[in-house]
Amino acid sequence: MIMRTINGIKNTEREVTAVNGNWVSRRLLLDDDKMGFSFHETTIYAGTETMIWYKNHLEAVYCVEGEGEVETIPDGEIYPIQPGTMYALNKHDKHYLRAFQNDLKLVCVFNPSLTGDEVHDAEGSYPSSQR
Ligand code: 9YT
Numbered sequence: 001m002i003m004r005t006i007n008g009i010k011n012t013e014r015e016v017t018a019v020n021g022n023w024v025s026r027r028l029l030l031d032d033d034k035m036g037f038s039f040h041e042t043t044i045y046a047g048t049e050t051m052i053w054y055k056n057h058l059e060a061v062y063c064v065e066g067e068g069e070v071e072t073i074p075d076g077e078i079y080p081i082q083p084g085t086m087y088a089l090n091k092h093d094k095h096y097l098r099a100f101q102n103d104l105k106l107v108c109v110f111n112p113s114l115t116g117d118e119v120h121d122a123e124g125s126y127p128s129s130q131r
Pocket of ligand 1: 016026027042052108
């Protein structure tokens, strides 16, 4: 049995802030938990835009708070996000993620699981896992 809380993760190595300050992510489950996926709560700060491209991972994202949008690149299609919305990057879609007036609180699942050591490169991508 694994039991963790967001409060227990704050200020530990499982809490990561983006280099550009756009988001903070708390990693509830990572690769070493051996669940076959990783599980995150990510807060995207109000008024920010982040380019993301998970070339090597599939991700599903569920919004629990806030409003924003995803814009897929290069087709420019806009997908609004509000509480209750799920989006799945099933084609490794390159995208902009924007939060509007309030912070966006998102719950995310990655396959393959993130190890927690990944760093977004200039394309918004994480490297492929070593396995
Ligand atoms: C919304 C989103 O892409 N969240 C991803 C989680 C975060 N980049 C992390 O924990 O690395």
